[in-house]
Amino acid sequence: MTQEPFLREGLKVEEARQEVLKEIKKVLDNSTIPYESISLENSLEKISSKDIFVKQNIPGFRASVMDGYAVSHCAKPHKGQHWKVVGQSSAGKPYTNNLYEGEAISISTGSLVPDECSWVIPIEQIKIEMIKDSSFVRIHLIDDLSTSTWIRPVNDQLSEGDIVLAKGQKITPSIIGLLASCGISYISVFKSFKIGLLISGDELISPGKEKSTGLIWESNSFLIKSVIKNLGYDINEISIKADEKLKLKDSLIKLAKNNQIVISIGGISVGEKDYIKNIINEIGSIKFWKLFLKPGRPFAFGFIGKDVPFFGLPGNPVSAVVICLQILWPVLQVFSGVKNIETPYRFKIRINSDLKRRKGRPELIRSKLKVDQEGELYADIPPTQSSSQITSLIDSDLLIEIPPDRDFLKEGTYLWAQLFRKQIL
The missing domain is CATH 3.40.980.10 (MoaB/Mog-like domain)
Incomplete structure (x- = not known):
């Protein structure tokens, strides 16, 4: 060998x-x-020191996906069917009375859907009729519905017992938002x-x-x-x-x-x-x-x-x-305390110019990530690559991996690259 x-x-x-x-x-x-308990608002970039489980279904109630009308006791609404509107359900103010067959309530996106209702009809598919000498409104379905009920389930986001944050997981902005949506205000994290x-x-x-x-x-x-x-x-x-x-x-x-x-x-x-x-x-x-x-x-x-x-x-x-x-x-x-060690994300990318170097050691060359007119990504390699010059780091997005045995690489060659832009979410 x-x-x-x-x-x-x-x-x-x-x-x-x-x-x-x-x-x-x-x-x-x-x-x-060592670990400590800290407030959620101070937890960004910290590492969870234990598994956190959801104590209840999230959001915890059936919610409307659309603005429209929730109709009661109906297998599937059909064109020409009509209902009497008896109330409304809005965000934070659910409809609490019983609903009977032939009745409906107006409903806004995200609002609670009563148990008697198995369909929400989008407002765009409804014709509203004012009944003379009466205090109620009647709605008519003007077109057949798709298969969607436009209702989110009680566990649309998370189910009771799910792990919402695992031990050793870094806390990001999106995780903070998720924890807050589960009613969690304090968490246990490893100390700095x-x-x-x-x-x-x-x-x-x-x-x-x-x-x-x-x-x-x-x-x-x-x-x-x-x-x-x-x-x-x-x-x-x-x-x-x-x-x-x-x-x-x-x-x-x-x-x-x-x-x-x-x-x-x-x-x-x-x-x-x-x-x-x-x-x-x-x-x-x-x-x-x-x-x-x-x-x-x-x-x-x-x-x-x-x-x-x-x-x-x-x-x-x-x-x-x-x-x-x-x-x-x-x-x-x-x-x-991180469980899954992160390293720079690697992918292959083409270089936009010929590259000459002295072979001997593998090299990490700084470059800019760009997009051409066809929407294809490429690496724009600046001429300044000296390890003593901080300017070669400015505006760099990638470290291009050059194999040790290559002294010439032609424009268009695909090479492995490491992405080191900071993650936002």
Whole structure:
């Protein structure tokens, strides 16, 4: 069997993800994620800590699908049939009297349909007749009805005993609406965990300060904090340090003491002042280093002490974002109690231009999702792909997956892509 090339370059992304999750679950197996009861209005992006069951049918009564007339004791109305209108049922004000054969009530959409009625006739199919010297109105059916009764059942949305929210499920806007429609105002969710972030570099200064030659404004803390926020999590503590080993070591120890996960950006390579990897081996252990991926290197995963996961991200901003999506996001979900781990949605899409590259590692190329005149989707790949340039992330919707053994891809080629737009509902 021919050995697959480039394995010396590091773990493949999927292998790395599974290895990280295996190690993380070992740590979490020894502890229970704490939970709390919170109000429904504060539950967005939280994770349910238990199954929630519906205690009654929803909506709980038969409701009209249309504005029209509910007719009583009728197998199926037919053209020319007529009924005496004796009342009405409107939203929040149901008709409560008995209905007899030949009687009907006017009814609005969503209103309760009395038990005696098995049909609602849409108002468009009714002719109204005012009876002289009388106080009632008679209606006539002017056309044959379809097979629809225009009545929703008592359990149209949910049945008593159904699970409305499963343990480990993320709470989205649509779930909040559904829970509210079931009369639920408080739910049990897993408590948020704390993330500590270390940024290292002698060249870094804060935005807003005067910059001299050779220095750069520090941006990675803003970028990664925002990415993690968009994923539904919060950075609890940020430490920005120069490349001094003792200060970096002290900062990592403090972050591990105050947080359940520690992330560092920069200082993880093999340069003279790249101290982070050696520090982690002194205060914990590095489980693996390097990924078979571009961008995404260098990267290190390990533990501070025995149970605080550590993620050493590259200093280049695009590489750091890619690692957040490919490796860190699944870990954050496990820590928050998510049952079904989510990763970027993948599908195939054609590229709109020839693509030349140096083969060797698989590559994730940023691109814009567009639609042509025929309504077909395609990937518009911008020329700027440097992992140091944040501009390549702006307006990007996709990460196009380039196989490691391809150095030329012709316009129109279909490739796997990862969609990373934020979900709305």
